Amino acid sequence: MLHTVFRRLLERYGPQHWWPGETPFEVMVGAVLTQNTAWTNVERAIQNLKANDALAPAAIMAARHEDLAAWLRPSGYFNVKAARVRNFCAWYLQRGGLAALAGEPTTALRNELLAVKGIGPETADDILLYAFERPVFVIDAYTRRLFSRLGQVSGDEPYEALRARFERELRGTDAERVTLYNEYHALIVRHAKESCRRRPLCQACPLADSCSAADSWHQDNHAGHGAANL
DNA sequence: AACCAGGAGACAT
DNA sequence: ATGTCTCATGGT
DSSP: OHHHHHHHHHHHHOOOOOOOOSSHHHHHHHHHHTTTSOHHHHHHHHHHHHHTTOOSHHHHHHSOHHHHHHHHGGGSOHHHHHHHHHHHHHHHHHTTHHHHHTTSOHHHHHHHHHHSTTOOHHHHHHHHHHTSOOOOOOOOHHHHHHHHHTTSOOSOSOHHHHHHHHHHHSOSOHHHHHHHHHHHHHHHHHHHHHHTTTOOOGGGOGGGTTOOTTOHHHHHHHHSGGGSOO
16 A cells, blocks of 8 residues: 555656755755755755855854854744754764764664754654665655545554554665655655645546545545545 | 644643 | 644745
8 A cells, every 4th residue: 555655656756866955964954954844944044054164063063053043044943943953963973973873773873863852753764764874764744644634544643653654564675665765755745745735636636546446545535525635 | 814834842731 | 641832934
């Protein structure tokens, strides 16, 4: 079932080649800045960091809070995020940077990330998947909404419960899972932006293309008006 | 002009 | 364990 949805999304939208970011560190900072925030706003904040030669852990640690907050301003919650980005950089530098962390097992690395104040489960998994290339499935609001509307989940399960289910059902070698989870999450976000709220018709949903009697899970959920925005 | 956007922490219950 | 509040900008 999860494989089927993935195939349909990939068929419709094509590869998304995520994460939008040139370096692993840019990906990590972006993961924090995009918390409950539109990506277009995050881009401005990252441009501000670049323009001030501050898109580097040492530079962020050296900056005054007021300056950092001013650079992050377009991404919203700038006071909170200035502190969170700094917390992350402090950990990142103390742990010796990317090369040193690359040898750490995924579970240990995940626990360390979660111990940083301001990095919750989704941000940690964004970083693990898209910066460290670890086989971790990212659960976000879009994922909950989509699969809730497809009748696969209630939507209010704990984060870890959903992640466990996706990772259990989507198996393979580590390398295969990294590639699959990367593309899958990106496609879910793409689909949410593409089809939600703008196309009330179920025909516009790529997940409706193959609606058939065999897909009872899918047909049932396109029958009601509640399935309008997939 | 309300509502939303690729969450997380603090705090009360 | 599970709710509620706060943080804040920019686009629709």
